[in-house]
Amino acid sequence: MNSVTEAQPLVDMRNISIAFGGIQAVDDTSVDLFAGEVVALLGHNGAGKSTLVKILSGAYRRDKGVIHIDGKEVAINNPRDAKAFGIETIYQTLALADNVDTAGNLYLGRELLTPWGTLDDVAMEARARDVMGRLNPRFQRFKEPVKALSGGQRQSVAIARAILFNARILIMDEPTAALGPEETAHVSELILQLKSEGIGIFLVSHDIHDVFDLADRVTVMKNGQVVGHARTEDVNKDEVLGMIILGKCPPAAIPGPGALAS
């Protein structure tokens, strides 16, 4: 945060809180993201990282806190609002309609229409073939419902959907969870390419090895609170692991409210 403070963050989430029943899933958490930057959100299962990004993508409504995009306070109350700001999300569950084919899933909610107002399936399939060809050149099963696809293929569909609409802010929740080594490498390449196009990316993961080399910064969460922020060049993997497991903040990191008092 120190070297880029003069620039305006693309996304700035301030003091976000949300509770489910009596459980404070996210507690007074602040994160930011700059254009062309990859921020990894790390933490154990249940640390609140998925919940936090779901607030940004409109899937959950926050109890407290404000969201700024390009410096302006915005209201994000549902997924439609988020998409209007160019926020695209790849959910951990992929959020695909299993009984619908690839093109139908890619364009779900934003279908291409013919001049008569009907679905332009052929045009959607043509664009789908185009985009899937870039992500996964061997993919051929366009006519089948996505239920029939392998885990990796389904993941490609979910990723293709997120990049199809010129996203400015991309949220990837465990994007490589279902992928083999080759496909994971492919996704890493894609992330670097999108980053070079100026897209801001939140990478959510519980596994530091997946994301450490890709990320510019890490934000570690524990029990719904931020343990600390750090630039990846200032810390090593062991120190970040210490943040994830113990909540112990190394000297190079900026401690958050969840940091272990030293």
Added chain:
Amino acid sequence: MTDDKGLQAAPEGDRARASQMSILARFFKATELDTRMLGMIGALLLIWILFDIFSGGLFLTPRNLWNLSVQTASVAVMATGMVLVIVTRNIDLSVGSILGFVGMIMAVTQAEILPALIGFDNPVTWVIALAVGVAVGAAIGALHGYVIAYLGVPAFIVTLGGLLVWRGAAWWVTSGRTVSPMDSTFRLMGGGPTGSIGATASWAVGIVACIAIVAMIWNARRQRQRFKFPLRPLWAETFLAGIGCFVILGAVWVVNSYYWPIGIVRKYIEANDLQIAESDLLIAHGIAIPVLVAIAVGIVMTFITTRTRFGRYVFALGGNPEATDFAGINTRWVTMKIFIIMGILCAIAAAISTARLNAATNAQGTLDELLTIAAAVIGGTSLAGGVGTIVGAMIGAVVMQSLQSGMVLLGLDTPLQAIVVGIVLVIAVWLDSLYRRTQH
């Protein structure tokens, strides 16, 4: 080898696989026919042939098939809406009661309210009565949909309540009195000799339908060519067009072979003052108007489910409600719209059924909800959601009605009929689940 021509456009992998497939499998792949649908049509034909044998040739007669088509119309109309309801993992137990209530409203409108205002048998009476019915049906559907989608009460409970409420309301309209007769134009919607379009018009409808089939296949092929997608082999396209036209023209031939009963012909001769022997005058029924209505509803509903955004959302909602919500779709409004459509279809079915009976009774449509659900489920709509077709549900309605009228023809006792229908429903769904398991 005409086969190879068509497969050339297919990707390498497909061609390699195609060479290993049997002739039958290759045939199904080339024509892209739905084997499940074929199975259902096969079962229907089997039922027809068995009934024909056991009834001594009474089942497969133009007269019986024509009657079957008219009897199916009302449930077939409602089954198209039930597909949307079940696809989104809901259920509607109230359609029979809505039919009874809306039928009563339409009957009272045309038989008791309108004659006092615009005179008896006014040419617009049927339009007003139908419009009132459709409006009431839509309003009932909207109410159900609102409570289900926005207040979060399960559809099973809401429509179970509706089953009781609207049946009671149907009684309340006239305190249980049967309303009759209907307006003479309105009655055309129920079929009968005058409620059919005759031989010439039936052939015209058949030919238009054949042209439409050929045009659709040709258009689909052109669309695929435009984007260089794999094409079906030409022989497969020709085969499909040929089968489609053959079935349509065959059906028209059957309904055109059913002539007016002698008594009605006698009246017709007297009314028109013709100098001709009764036995020499053969007037064909042709396609019954309720059947045309049902086919039109089927076409419109197929269009809605396959060609519009709303239809896409209905299926996505059934496949994964959370994903549909995350995609930014207003899932509550989609659910409410489905029940509004269901209400409108109940009103259309009520018009057909009151017109056919020439009366509205407070018991009309009793147990129709079960026939409608059974038709949709036999027609391949999955109760787990996300899967179903309009055509399938309509064929399912024909299967249910064939069973019922076949058993009447054989003179089976009513309790036995109920037992057979119940068993057939369970076996059909069991076979379907077996089929689905082997598919994946």
